[in-house]
Amino acid sequence: MTDQDGREGRQFTDEELQDLVASTDSGARDPSNRNIALLISGLALVWSLFQLWIAQPQLWFAQYLPAMNSTQTRPLHLFFAIVLAFLAYPALKRSPRHYIPITDWILIAIGGFCTFYVFWFSDVLALTARSGLPTQTQVIIGAVGIVVLLEASRRALGPALTIVGAIFLAYAYFGQGWLVPDLIEHEGLSFTALINAQWLDTGGVFGIPLGVSTAFVFLFVLFGSLLDKAGAGNYFIQLAFAGLGHLRGGPAKAAVVGSAMTGLISGSSIANVVTTGTFTIPLMKRVGFTAEQAGSVEVASSVNGQIMPPVMGAAAFLMVEFIGISYIEVIKHAFIPAVISYIALVYIVHLEALKKDMPALGEAKSFLGMIIKAFIGFAVAGVGFTALIYGVGALRDTLPDLTGPIMMVVLLAVYLWLVAIASRKPDLEMDDPNSKEIKLPQVKDMYSTGLHYILPIVVLIWFLMVERQSPARSAFFATALMIGIILTQRPLKALFRGEGGQIAAEFKNGFNDLIDGLIAGARNMIGIGVATAAAGIIVATVTRTPIGTELAGLVEQLSFGILFLMLVLVGLFSLILGMGLPTTANYIVVSSLMASVVVSLGAQEGLIVPLIAAHLFVFYFGIMADVTPPVGLASFAAAAVSGGDPIKTGFTAFFYSLRTVALPFLFIYNPTLILYGxxxxxxxxxxxxxxxxxxxxxxxxxxxxxxxxxxxxxxxxxxxxxxxxxxxxxxxxxxxxxxxxxxFIEVPPAQFEEALGAAPEGERIRLQIAGPDFNTGETAETTLVIFAEGGDTATRMSNTGLLLIPDGDAMRLDEPMFGTEAAEALVDFDFYADDPVQLSAVQMARDxxxxxxxxxxxxxxxxxxxxxxxxxxxxxxx
Incomplete structure (x- = not known):
């Protein structure tokens, strides 16, 4: 097939591909009325500026504006998301795109009012609804708000999340009936209690998921958008081709590395596929990949961008709140699986090239040589970063009050130096992958043209990993630097090139790039903002009904209490849900229902599964849903570029992604792979x-x-x-x-205290606990890990939080001390039943x-x- 531009195999033109991305990520509506277009852009711009302000409110104008807490920022965040959702996303595929129907204006007004009401009357809600006394007016506003939110979700994300949210609402309200299995029946919530929990309180729509979107995710998406608008995306792709394009199957290897680097910029699998794929896929086909293989390589590499630190998908920020660990800990645990997954994909591409004896583009180079050069480069970068850490530490010890100003001056000097180097070469332009003659760039010719794009990433990593600042604060500083780069790189290049007359024009172009980046960042957040709000409905239902514990029990029964089978079921559950839910919403649903159950079932088998491993397991299978047919959107986007069959592309991409399927099982059984401990x-x-x-x-x-x-x-x-x-x-x-x-060595339960006192400091001791389950009354078992910490035996016992009662050769347990880890781990045991909870076994590590x-x-x-x-x-x- 040849289109009007002469591009073989393409099913869509460049304009249609961009429309595909827009309709999925930022909204397909393109109003012909200039005032309406300005309204959409203006709201998106204000949203970005608002998010920048609440991330760092200590700005010069802070004295004129009141500080806002999370009960005020979350409703405003959702206000922008809902209003922009109805402005940017048509109701149906056949709905008008060039103007906004009156029904949409009505929905905009209603949705905007319902969310703004929660912001404006947050103090009143704290004294009424959130104290358990909602008024009738508040309940009506909340009910209307939920309906409008579900419609916004349907438009921005498709029907799946809306249907799932509606089912959870119906289940929470009715609680029982012929459609509700006996296992998860409950009395049902009153209409007032339901709306209060879902809309008026802080644990439903305006709960943790929306809070994470407000505080963390927006800034990272905005950072990526600005980085791309500055030209970093093109630079990363061309750098990957310069380094790897000359190898066997080089375009495919470059696609993998380029997608890994652009994963820093785009949190969207589909945008990543289309952005890099329009360049990489035609070149892959030219060296011998089929259309389906070329699309599959792009899909497999683009989707994995969400697991690549330091900027991961939105679900990574949710882990911070759900698990209660820092973002730097999430990065630590996710690093090795993500990196080896990309390395393996490069190797898979290499094997495909060997199997088909593919030629190189241009003069062939050694794959092993490139690996050695990359290793040396990473080693040098690591040594340099370590030297920087020690250097700043020495400066802080010597001149503590001047460290900040000196670092800012040094950063400015480095930036000016790198821009001066970049100005010696012409600005990079994307080559045409369909031209008859392909001339691949040389690393020595183009690496210096974009080194200043690395600075914001270094700043982000510095504040995250060295200064140990919050993700929001770190992203703010990186974004602030990125804003400075967009505004100044063009006029500085003109200055260094001796084009003084162009400085004003170039500054104007840079300002326009900044505005475009701020608008694009906000529009890319519409779907995420709506998704996290709608997913809050599911989280609130799980916490206020027995579906979480009972559904987990059902999965446990289906798996016959075998952890491996349960992991398979959880993985399949994620894949099925992911056919309609975006990655973030999928992660919220499955982790809310299943993550703690994986941990507890592992404990019953005597396997200690870290909670972070269970959450990463769900996360990995959530992103796989963008790959797997019949709905994998990334596969459809790649097929639109390659001209291949989307279903075949999806299956091939899944086959290439088997490493991503295997890794979660491996780090469940060997948590050292995620550097746990x-x-x-x-x-x-x-x-x-x-x-x-x-x-x-x-x-x-x-x-x-x-x-x-x-x-x-x-x-x-x-x-x-x-x-x-x-x-x-x-x-x-x-x-x-x-x-x-x-x-392990078995120690009699009656000798537990003696063994605890004699154990070396920090020694892990495993306790097997058996007793009646609080919900069913049946005997349940679990494994509890404690550490020998403290001086004497009494101190160590107190640190465990356990209260032991000797009973002959047996050892009974009373309810653990409140607030301890033991109390949380044993919360499902009934300590007041006729049958006692017992310490059934004590296990100590064997040499x-x-x-x-x-x-x-x-x-x-x-x-x-x-x-x-x-x-x-x-x-x-x-």
């Missing part, structure tokens, strides 16, 4: 992290080779099975060690072989596979 503040911890990263990367490459059926040559079935076994052993060697040696000993037989098996394949190898492996 690894102290990065010590050299020993850093060394352990590096070791884990190297081994995990090697294992993931073998997993990729096994699933692709190609290593040094085409693999036979038994060779692929052997590679899978080697990869599994490298990932989770503790599984084999547990089969050979019992990991045994290091689990790494199983690497030896694994590596021996790998050597055998290598020797077998070397006989059939016809081309270099790298």
């Amino acid at each position: 690894v102290d990065l503040g010590t050299w020993a911890g850093m060394g352990q992290a590096v070791f884990v990263f190297v081994v995990a990367t090697f294992a993931m490459l073998l997993f990729a080779a096994a699933t692709q059926g190609y290593f040094l040559a085409r693999s036979r079935i038994y060779e692929s099975a052997a590679l899978l076994l080697v990869a599994f052993t490298l990932f989770v060697p503790n599984v084999w060690l547990n089969m050979v040696q019992d990991p 045994r072989l290091p689990e790494q000993v199983f690497y030896l037989p694994a590596l021996l098996l790998l050597l055998i596979v290598i020797l077998l394949q070397r006989r059939r190898q016809t081309k270099p492996a790298f």
Whole structure:
């Protein structure tokens, strides 16, 4: 197929592709009336400025405006989201796009009033509705507001979240009936109580999800939008092609790396696919990839942008609130899985190129050489960043009062220097991937043209990881620097190029870029703002009805109490929900229902599953929903660019993404993969992290080779099975060690206190607790981990929060001390039933072989596979 521009295989023109992105991310309406277009843009601009102000209110005009708390900022955030949703998103596909119907104006007025009411009367609501005494007027406003919100959600996100939200509302209100299973029946909430909980209180629509969108997510989306508007997106793509385009299958490798870097900019899988895909997909097809393969590589790499630190998808910020850990901890835990996932995808592309004997674009270069150069580059950057940390620390010790001003002056000087270097080369322009002759850029010629784009990212990482500031404050400083760069880079380049007469015009162009970036950032937030608000309905229903605990019990029954089967069910649940829900809403729903159950079921099996691992598990399967057919939107967007079949593209992309499916299972059973329990503040911890990263990367490459059926040559079935076994052993060697040696020594429960007192400081002790379940009365079991912390035995016992009552050879438990971790872990036990809660077993760590000993037989098996394949190898492996 050839379109009017002569582009083979394309189903959509560039304009239609941008419309596809707009209709999904920022709204498809394009009003012909200039005043209406200005209204939409003006509201989006004001929204961005409002978010910047509440992120850092200590500005010069702060004295003229009152400070606002979360009960006021969240309604205003939703006010902008709902009003812009009805302005930017038509009701139906056949609805007019060039003007706004009267019905939409009515919905805008109603939705705006209902949200603004919560802001304006926040003090009144605190004394009435939030104290359990809502007025009839408040209930009516709340009911109307919920209906309008669900309609805004349907427009911006499709019908799935609206339907799910409506079902949860109906369940919360009715509680029972022929459609409600006996397992989750309840008395039902009154209409007043339902509306109060969902709209008027601070735990429903205006709860944690919307709070995260208000405080964190908007600033990161805005930061990405400004970075892209400044030209960083094009720079990252061209840099990836300059570094990798000359290799076998180079365009595909560049697509993976380029998408990883643009994942810093775009939180949208679809926008990432279209932005990078219009350039990468035609080039992939030119070197031998089919349309479906080219689209699938772009999908697999674009979707993973949401798991790539330091700027991850919105769900990562929700983890901060749901789990109660800092964002820097989320980054720490997500780093290794994200990086090795991208490395594996580059290797998968390399294997496809070897299988098809694809040529390189231009003069071929060594893949292994490029890997070595990349490693050296990362090492140099790491050393430089470490030196910067120590240098600033020394400056702070010497001149504590002048450290801030000196750092700002140094940052300004570095920026001016980098812009001066960039001005020596012409500005980058995106090449035409369909031209007859492809001339790939050279790293030496173009790397200096955009080094100043790295500065805001360094500032973001600095404040997040070194200064340990909040994500909102860190994003504010990075965004403030980005605003300065957009305004000044054009006039500075004109100045350095000796084009003094162009400075005023270039400053005006930079100002226009800033306005466009602020507007684009706000429009990209419409769907997220509406989604987090609508998902709050589900969170409130889960917390106020028995559906959370009882549905979890149903899943536990279906899995027969086996953790692995339950993880499979949770993964399938996420994939099915994700067919209609965006990643953020999907994560909210599934994590609210299932994350704690994964932890508790693991404890029943004696496996300690960190809560962060359970949440990351849900997160990973949530993003996979953008890939999997029949609804994977990213796959459809890629097929629109490539001209391939969207269903085949989705299945191929899922096959390429098997590593993303496998990783969550692996870090559930081996939490060290997410650096859980690894102290990065010590050299020993850093060394352990590096070791884990190297081994995990090697294992993931073998997993990729096994699933692709190609290593040094085409693999036979038994060779692929052997590679899978080697990869599994490298990932989770503790599984084999547990089969050979019992990991624990059993101590009689009656001797628990004595064992606790004699244990080394910081030693982990596992307690198996059995007793009647508070809800069912049936005997339940769980595993509790405590630490031997404190001086004498009495202090250590007090630190555990446990209250023990000796009963012959047995040891009974009274209700743990309130506010302790033990009280939270044992909340489901009935300590006042006739049957007592008992300490059934005490387990202490046994001295045994290091689990790494199983690497030896694994590596021996790998050597055998290598020797077998070397006989059939016809081309270099790298």
